[in-house]
Amino acid sequence: MKWLAALPMYNVTPTLAGDWRVLLEHVRSQLRPWLDARGDTLELVDPDTSLTEFWLRDDVLLTQTCGYPLMHALDGRVQLVATPIFSIDGCANGDYRSVLVARKAASVTSLESSRGQRAAYNSDDSNSGMNLLRHAVAPFANGRAFFSSLVETGGHLASLKALADDRADIAAIDCVTFAFVREHLPALADGVIEIGVTASSPGLPLIASKRVPADGIDALRTALSRALTQDAPLATRLELAGFAQRLLSDYSAIIDLESDAARRGYPRLA
Template sequence: MNWLAALPMYNVTPALAADWRTLLDHVRRHVRPWLEARGDSFEVIHPSTSLTEFWLRGDVLLTQTCGYPLMHALNDRVQLVATPIFSVDGCANGDYRSVLVARKAAGVTSLESSRGLRAAYNSDDSNSGMNLLRHAVAPFANGRAFFASVIETGGHLASLEALLDNRADIAAIDCISFAFVQEYLPALASGVVTIGVTAASPGLPLIASKDVPPDGISAVRIALASVIEEDPPLARRLKLAGFAQRPLDDYSVILDLENDAAQRGYPRLA
């Protein structure tokens, strides 16, 4: 088997994309004995299909998804390997949240005061950009549309660009992505203000195909843990503090947040 690996979720800049590939090179080196014992190989790739298609491939040894598809399209179809712990506020034990940001010129100071403005979100299957924002808005929506309009941008960076280009006023940005933007793309962060944060939920999980045997999962987990000790500068650049072994049931909070919004009469971001 030629096993595949890709970490596509936090490639905020080309330099960070290269660092995530370096992390996968560390993993490859550590799992080599397991691979050689099986006569297998390991290839780091950039997915050429949709991410959902890639996540569901039977030859994926390691990749990263979002908790929302983990609970929906990928439910019981992949294995949870680990949850990264980031050295970012709100990320203890592998949790994360979204930062609510507004276009500076919009003049709002809270989510509640943004009624009637325009929202941007990255994708319908995003926990950070859609689900957490929907949950945050639900108490103020009173079962009706809250925003004048919503646009799907395809990514967190694109959502921030939509705010700067005056195509939207409000967005929810994964706090890890936003921390990377503040450090590496300060011009993109300078045009927005933080008006709050969302509820917390487990962070973006590292997953593997259901076809990876238990000893392969163990080898990958050991390899991931070694990165922090062996390459501290890389860990610092990636804001990685470690990896948690969280049960899949922890991610059910994402469904709870979704259901809470629906029970408040706000099942769709609008």
């Protein structure tokens, strides 16, 4: 079997993309006995299709998704391997949250005071950019549209650039992404102010195809842990403290956040 692996979610800069690939190279090295015993190979790739298509491929040994599609488009169709634990505020035990940011010139000091502003979000199937923002807005919306307009940007970096270009005023940015932006792209971070944080939920999970056998999942978990021990400087650069073995049921918290917004009369970001 020729397996594939990719970690596409936190490639904020080419340097970080290279570091995530190095992590996968370490994982592949640690997996060598398991692969060789089966006569299998593992290729590290950059997905050339939509991420949803890639996540659903039968030959994916390891990749990373968002918790929202895990509970929707991927529900029952992939296996949960592990959840990264980042050494970033709000990321204890594999949780994460979004940082609410506003364009400095918008003179917004809180989410509540951003009524009537323009919001940017990355995609409809994002927990950090859409679902957590929807949940945060719901108590203030009173069942009505809260923002004057929305722009779907396709990614967190693009949302920050929309604020920088005066195409939007407010966004919710994954706290891991925002930490990397502050370190590697400080000019982009300097253009916004933090006006709050969202609720927490389980972080972006590492997943595998349903075709991966149980001993392969065990081998992956061991390989991930050993990869960090093998290369401590890499772990530091990636802000990785380890990997948690979260239960799939933990991710139902994401559905709870969605349901809570709907109960408050705010079923969609608006």
